[in-house]
Amino acid sequence: MGADASAGASATVFAAGLVLPVSSPPMRDGAVLVRDGRIASVGPLSEVGREAPDAEVRYFPRYAIVPGAVNAHGHLGFRRGDAPSGGPFSSWLEELISKLPEKEAWTAEAARDSAREAIEAGTTFMAESSPYGECLPQLAGSGMAGTVFAEFFPGDFSGAGPEQRVSAIFEKARELREGLPPRVDCRVSVHSPYTVDPESGALAARRAREEGSLLAIHLQESPEEVEFVREGTGGLADIFGQNRWGGRGVSPVRYFEEIGVLAPNVIAAHLATEVGDAEIEILARTGVAAAHCPRSNEYLDCGVSPAPEMVRRGIRVGMGTDGLWSSPSMNLFEETLFAVRLHGVSGKWGLELATLGGARALGIDGETGSLEAGKWADLAIVEAALASNGAGGDPEMEVLEAAGGGGVTATVVGGNLLHDRLGA
Ligand SMILES: [Zn+2]
Numbered sequence: 155m156g157a158d159a160s161a162g163a164s165a166t167v168f169a170a171g172l173v174l175p176v177s178s179p180p181m182r183d184g185a186v187l188v189r190d191g192r193i194a195s196v197g198p199l200s201e202v203g204r205e206a207p208d209a210e211v212r213y214f215p216r217y218a219i220v221p222g223a224v225n226a227h228g229h230l231g232f233r234r235g236d237a238p239s240g241g242p243f244s245s246w247l248e249e250l251i252s253k254l255p256e257k258e259a260w261t262a263e264a265a266r267d268s269a270r271e272a273i274e275a276g277t278t279f280m281a282e283s284s285p286y287g288e289c290l291p292q293l294a295g296s297g298m299a300g301t302v303f304a305e306f307f308p309g310d311f312s313g314a315g316p317e318q319r320v321s322a323i324f325e326k327a328r329e330l331r332e333g334l335p336p337r338v339d340c341r342v343s344v345h346s347p348y349t350v351d352p353e354s355g356a357l358a359a360r361r362a363r364e365e366g367s368l369l370a371i372h373l374q375e376s377p378e379e380v381e382f383v384r385e386g387t388g389g390l391a392d393i394f395g396q397n398r399w400g401g402r403g404v405s406p407v408r409y410f411e412e413i414g415v416l417a418p419n420v421i422a423a424h425l426a427t428e429v430g431d432a433e434i435e436i437l438a439r440t441g442v443a444a445a446h447c448p449r450s451n452e453y454l455d456c457g458v459s460p461a462p463e464m465v466r467r468g469i470r471v472g473m474g475t476d477g478l479w480s481s482p483s484m485n486l487f488e489e490t491l492f493a494v495r496l497h498g499v500s501g502k503w504g505l506e507l508a509t510l511g512g513a514r515a516l517g518i519d520g521e522t523g524s525l526e527a528g529k530w531a532d533l534a535i536v537e538a539a540l541a542s543n544g545a546g547g548d549p550e551m552e553v554l555e556a557a558g559g560g561g562v563t564a565t566v567v568g569g570n571l572l573h574d575r576l577g578a
Pocket residue numbers: 227228229283372423476477
C-alpha cells in the first residue's frame with residue numbers, strides 16, 4: 155500500500171481536546187492525520203491541519219483520543235447471564251464442560267456479540283482463543299484486527315500419537331488462515347499444562363517457533379493447576395482422570411520451561427497463582443510475554459498476578475478480559491481500571507498496558523498500540539471530563555475511568571470508523 159497522497163487518496167484528521175499517543179507525552183488540542191488506513195502524522199491540530207488542507211476534519215473538543223485497546227487474551231464464544239458459578243476453578247470448569255453441548259447452539263451469536271461489545275469499548279485488536287479456532291469467522295467479520303488462537307485438546311484425538319495430533323492442529327490453523335481479511339490471523343494455542351500432554355505441548359511449541367508463529371497458552375492460573383502439576387492430585391486431576399502426567403514436583407512455569415514450551419513467541423495468560431521470584435526469573439529469562447486478566451482471576455479464586463513486578467523485571471505484559479463466563483465485560487479499559495486499583499499503580503501504567511503493552515506482548519508494536527506515524531490508525535475517541543485537561547493531574551486515569559465506564563464514543567480500526575455514537 156503506497157502513501158500516495160495524490161488525487162483520490164482520502165485523508166481524515168481526527169482531532170480532540172486531548173491526545174494521548176502513549177509513546178509520547180499527552181498533547182492538548184492534538185490531531186492524528188490518517189491516510190490509507192495508517193497514521194501519517196500526530197501533532198498539534200494547527201500544524202496537522204496545515205499539512206493536509208483537503209482532509210476531512212473530525213474535531214472532538216471535549217474528548218480524548220487514545221490508541222485502541224489491544225486485548226492480549228480474550229474468548230469471544232461466551233455470553234452474559236448464564237456463566238458457571240465462580241471459584242474454585244475446578245468446579246467452574248466442570249460446570250463449563252457440562253454446558254458445552256448446549257453451548258454449541260449459541261456460540262457463534264455470543265462471539266458476534268462479544269466482538270461488538272469489545273469494539274464499542276474501544277478495542278481495535280483482539281487476541282482470541284477458542285477450541286479449534288471456532289470464533290475466527292466472527293472475529294474476521296467484526297472489523298477488528300486480531301489473531302485467533304486455535305486451542306487443541308490432544309484427548310480429542312484418540313488413537314493418534316503426539317506427532318499426528320500436533321500436525322493436525324497446525325494443518326487446521328493453516329487452512330483457517332486462507333482467505334482471511336488482511337489484519338486477521340490464526341495460530342495455535344497449547345491450552346494448558348493440565349489439558350495438553352507434555353509430548354504434544356513440547357512438539358507444538360517447537361513447531362510454532364520453527365514457523366515463527368506466536369503461541370498462546372494458559373499458565374499457572376489456579377491453585378488447582380499448581381496442585382495438579384506439583385502433586386498430580388486435586389480438582390483438575392479428578393476432572394481429567396486420564397491426564398496422568400502431573401505430579402512433577404515443580405510449579406507449572408518451571409514445568410513448561412523444562413519441557414521446552416517457554417520462548418519469546420509465547421504469550422501466557424493469567425500467571426495468577428503462586429507466581430514468585432523463581433517463576434518471574436524464568437519468565438524474564440525465556441522472554442515469555444504475559445496477559446493479565448485480574449477480574450477473571452478474582453471470579454475464579456485464582457489469586458493476584460504480580461503484574462507490576464513482572465513489568466519491572468522487563469517482562470512484556472498486556473491486559474486481557476478473558477471471556478464472559480469468567481469476566482463481567484469485554485471492555486479492556488474497564489479491566490485495566492480494575493488492575494490499576496488492585497495494584498495501586500498509575501493511570502499511565504494502566505493505559506500503556508492496555509495499548510502498547512499488549513502490542514509488545516503480541517509482537518505487533520511496530521504496527522499498532524500507540525499513536526505514531528507509520529502505524530495503523532487504530533484509535534478510540536473517549537468522552538472524558540478532563541478536569542486536568544492534560545495539564546497536571548492524571549489524564550490517563552481520567553480517560554481510563556471514562557472508557558471503562560462506557561465513555562468510548564468512536565472506535566477506528568485501520569482508519570475505518572467501526573463504531574460512532576455521534577453518527578457519521
Ligand atoms: Zn482464557
